[in-house]
Amino acid sequence: MKILGFIAVxxxxxxxxxxxxxxxxxxxPASPANNYRLSQHYITQTFTETTVPNMVTAVLADYRGYDTxxxxxxxxxxxxxxxxxxxxxxxxxxLEHKEPTLTAKKPDLIVDTTCRLLIxxxxxxxxxxxxxxxxxxxxxxxxxxxxxxxxxxxxxxxxLQTAQKWLPESRVLTLAGAxxxxxxxxxxxxxxLGGDFLDYGIxxxxxxxxxxxxxxxxxxxxxxxxxxxxxxxxxxxxxxxASNGKMKEGI
Amino acid sequence: MIWIxxxxxxxxxxxxALISLQVKDLLSAAMIFGVYSFLMCLLWxxxxxxxxxxTEAAVGAGVSAVFLISTVLRTKRRSSD
Numbered sequence: 629m630k631i632l633g634f635i636a637v638x639x640x641x642x643x644x645x646x647x648x649x650x651x652x653x654x655x656x657p658a659s660p661a662n663n664y665r666l667s668q669h670y671i672t673q674t675f676t677e678t679t680v681p682n683m684v685t686a687v688l689a690d691y692r693g694y695d696t697x698x699x700x701x702x703x704x705x706x707x708x709x710x711x712x713x714x715x716x717x718x719x720x721x722x723l724e725h726k727e728p729t730l731t732a733k734k735p736d737l738i739v740d741t742t743c744r745l746l747i748x749x750x751x752x753x754x755x756x757x758x759x760x761x762x763x764x765x766x767x768x769x770x771x772x773x774x775x776x777x778x779x780x781x782x783x784x785x786x787x788l789q790t791a792q793k794w795l796p797e798s799r800v801l802t803l804a805g806a807x808x809x810x811x812x813x814x815x816x817x818x819x820x821l822g823g824d825f826l827d828y829g830i831x832x833x834x835x836x837x838x839x840x841x842x843x844x845x846x847x848x849x850x851x852x853x854x855x856x857x858x859x860x861x862x863x864x865x866x867x868x869x870a871s872n873g874k875m876k877e878g879i
Numbered sequence: 880m881i882w883i884x885x886x887x888x889x890x891x892x893x894x895x896a897l898i899s900l901q902v903k904d905l906l907s908a909a910m911i912f913g914v915y916s917f918l919m920c921l922l923w924x925x926x927x928x929x930x931x932x933x934t935e936a937a938v939g940a941g942v943s944a945v946f947l948i949s950t951v952l953r954t955k956r957r958s959s960d
């Protein structure tokens with residue numbers, strides 16, 4: 629069986645190397661992907677239509693907003709599934725086994741001080757990444773992951789209870805749902821005002837500025853929703869994995 | 880991008896991928912997988928795909944490494960195959 633797998637890998641590798649010769653050059657402006665009129669439209673018209681310099685975020689949150697909304701739902705569903713599989717309510721003795729002891733019980737001075745200094749900076753940077761996501765690289769997913777990672781760092785440095793003081797389980801689920809609610813809310817608001825679902829241009833009736841500014845501001849709002857969900861689900865996954873679903877003693 | 884950097888990163892990418900598959904200690908496999916993600920992030924940023932590089936650094940090298948390590952600590956540390 630191992631030989632068979634090896635042969636399959638070799639043949640696939642040869643085929644891939646053969647196909648690689650037909651690829652366009654890297655960054656070739658005449659390549660099919662760059663020549664297609666839809667991508668031409670994105671590249672040339674994004675700034676005039678949305679006043680957003682980062683066209684990646686513009687495509688993700690505006691032109692392909694429907695995709696991104698359900699990507700957020702995918703993350704939410706993954707978090708709920710992990711809670712459903714791992715979370716243990718009450719104390720069942722058959723699931724008890726030896727807790728792994730990775731850290732000393734007493735908080736270490738160096739670790740503690742470093743985290744005390746680092747965590748506010750990490751959280752500030754995460755907020756910057758979310759808020760500035762449509763002007764520079766970043767956005768809701770990255771900012772949310774960084775914000776969730778700051779709570780994971782707190783849980784690793786101290787213990788799970790300290791981190792859960794800030795993000796208890798009920799708040800995690802509320803945040804995760806609120807994120808999707810914000811995202812879908814922008815879509816429904818556009819629908820109510822007479823536009824299409826997630827057509828941010830119509831939101832100019834509610835938001836200051838012209839149509840382009842409304843699209844830019846709606847992108848920011850949508851990114852904030854994504855960040856809520858991702859932050860909550862990242863911390864929820866970590867705390868379930870680390871405490872074996874008991875939410876008591878983490879790593 | 881300077882092509883020498885490209886070659887060095889690609890070689891290390893293959894090396895880390897092979898090591899993380901071969902090594903018996905699952906904790907070090909998880910750590911080396913984080914290294915793999917970080918090299919991938921360098922490649923993305925070299926190609927100018929900064930958004931993808933950012934995601935790779937935050938999700939691949941950061942959070943998923945933590946998830947893998949916390950999973951390893953809940954199972955056996957040694958791989959049996």
